[in-house]
Amino acid sequence: MSLLPELRYPSVAELVSSARALAAHRPALCTLRQVGVSRAGRPLHLLSVGHARRAVLVVAGAHANEPTGGSTLLALAERVVRERELRSDTSWHFLLCADPDGASLHVTPAPRSLFDYHLGFFRPAGPEQPEWSPSVLPPDRLPPETRALTRVIDELRPYLQVTLHGTDLGGSWVQLTKDIPGLAEPFAKSAAELHIPVETGASDAAGWPASGPGVHVMPAPGSDAAYPSMPDDARHSTWYHAHRYGGLTAVVEVPMWASDLVDDPAPHPAPAAALRRLARRLARDGREVERVLAEALPRLQGVDGPLLRAARWALELVPGLAADWTHTSPADTTMAYVGSVDAFGRRLPLRAAAMLLRVLRETDDRAAPLLEHLVASWSDAFAERFRARWVPLEHQVEHQSRTVVAAALYARGQREQAGEIGEAPHARARRSA
Numbered sequence: 169m170s171l172l173p174e175l176r177y178p179s180v181a182e183l184v185s186s187a188r189a190l191a192a193h194r195p196a197l198c199t200l201r202q203v204g205v206s207r208a209g210r211p212l213h214l215l216s217v218g219h220a221r222r223a224v225l226v227v228a229g230a231h232a233n234e235p236t237g238g239s240t241l242l243a244l245a246e247r248v249v250r251e252r253e254l255r256s257d258t259s260w261h262f263l264l265c266a267d268p269d270g271a272s273l274h275v276t277p278a279p280r281s282l283f284d285y286h287l288g289f290f291r292p293a294g295p296e297q298p299e300w301s302p303s304v305l306p307p308d309r310l311p312p313e314t315r316a317l318t319r320v321i322d323e324l325r326p327y328l329q330v331t332l333h334g335t336d337l338g339g340s341w342v343q344l345t346k347d348i349p350g351l352a353e354p355f356a357k358s359a360a361e362l363h364i365p366v367e368t369g370a371s372d373a374a375g376w377p378a379s380g381p382g383v384h385v386m387p388a389p390g391s392d393a394a395y396p397s398m399p400d401d402a403r404h405s406t407w408y409h410a411h412r413y414g415g416l417t418a419v420v421e422v423p424m425w426a427s428d429l430v431d432d433p434a435p436h437p438a439p440a441a442a443l444r445r446l447a448r449r450l451a452r453d454g455r456e457v458e459r460v461l462a463e464a465l466p467r468l469q470g471v472d473g474p475l476l477r478a479a480r481w482a483l484e485l486v487p488g489l490a491a492d493w494t495h496t497s498p499a500d501t502t503m504a505y506v507g508s509v510d511a512f513g514r515r516l517p518l519r520a521a522a523m524l525l526r527v528l529r530e531t532d533d534r535a536a537p538l539l540e541h542l543v544a545s546w547s548d549a550f551a552e553r554f555r556a557r558w559v560p561l562e563h564q565v566e567h568q569s570r571t572v573v574a575a576a577l578y579a580r581g582q583r584e585q586a587g588e589i590g591e592a593p594h595a596r597a598r599r600s601a
Contacts, residue, residue, distance in 0.1 A: 352380020
């Protein structure tokens with residue numbers, strides 16, 4: 169029987185409960201242990217399956233607003249327990265939720281629409297995100313969630329780290345810190361079978377080389393950034409921590425709502441002009457949310473918290489990003505890329521407005537009805553423009569799970585050919601005990 173709750177995304181408590189049940193059912197094979205605590209004192213749990221020396225680390229919940237990863241993690245753990253060949257020479261380790269504090273604030277376990285999704289939306293400011301904080305903070309100021317994650321990587325020395333991400337509306341794509349030859353084929357096949365579009369021009373991977381449709385390889389250090397204003401850099405994130413031990417990271421993205429507008433590889437007739445138009449809309453929408461915030465701020469004296477910090481941080485990104493799209497040559501010229509940028513430009517001010525709305529509702533502020541109307545209209549316009557269609561949860565999970573397994577198998581084969589698989593310290597200790 170599956171451990172997955174039906175028709176909704178599991179809470180962190182449900183993830184822990186399911187992992188604990190799995191470990192109790194197979195105690196010789198599975199262990200569940202605490203590997204750290206969050207800033208608010210919530211525990212971070214690691215479920216380990218198998219005892220082989222080579223390791224795969226799977227991380228869920230790095231972004232609170234991307235809930236598919238928790239469901240996928242449970243499905244993967246169950247599959248590894250069932251299929252002996254997956255763990256015959258590989259141990260699997262599952263960080264149940266990298267940001268339990270954030271997960272407690274994103275409260276849409278079964279969203280019925282984009283508007284419903286945004287009514288409970290939360291995504292922390294960059295310095296508070298466990299994977300991204302090393303790219304914007306000095307080492308002595310890293311949050312405890314980041315330090316816990318890097319300690320796990322130091323202990324396991326995984327040949328592959330997979331971090332489970334997602335998008336509200338769009339397609340599926342993969343980001344790799346090093347190429348995994350052969351991964352593009354099973355990834356594309358899975359997406360096609362499950363009717364999930366492949367986001368061939370993902371704005372998150374703007375300017376990156378591709379080893380296949382939707383499979384993007386991060387450029388080498390020193391490469392120019394497609395969006396110079398953005399404060400974070402993937403090459404300074406925890407994704408690169410596995411490189412210390414010869415490993416790599418795969419970031420597997422899957423949509424909640426799909427749009428067939430993000431997988432069109434045809435050339436856009438005027439990409440630079442389109443990006444300038446999108447930049448103007450982004451700046452205009454950002455100013456609209458800024459006006460609501462400025463009008464409400466005198467009434468919010470003494471109010472502070474992660475929702476307000478995150479809303480302000482998102483708004484601070486808007487002017488620079490709009491300038492990037494106006495003055496920088498497009499990193500890609502396809503219809504898919506322009507569509508992805510269009511989605512990004514809608515998403516950023518909408519998220520800021522949604523989080524600010526939650527703050528205003530909590531304080532019963534008079535500006536809340538106006539902002540709620542804005543969040544509703546922007547959500548509806550976003551869904552209508554991209555002809556959003558819900559991806560069944562079981563398809564989200566199945567596609568993400570298949571991609572993780574394919575990445576593990578292809579990366580393992582690649583390293584075996586090169587003779588690079590090393591032995592993790594925890595494995596040596598276990599066998600000598």
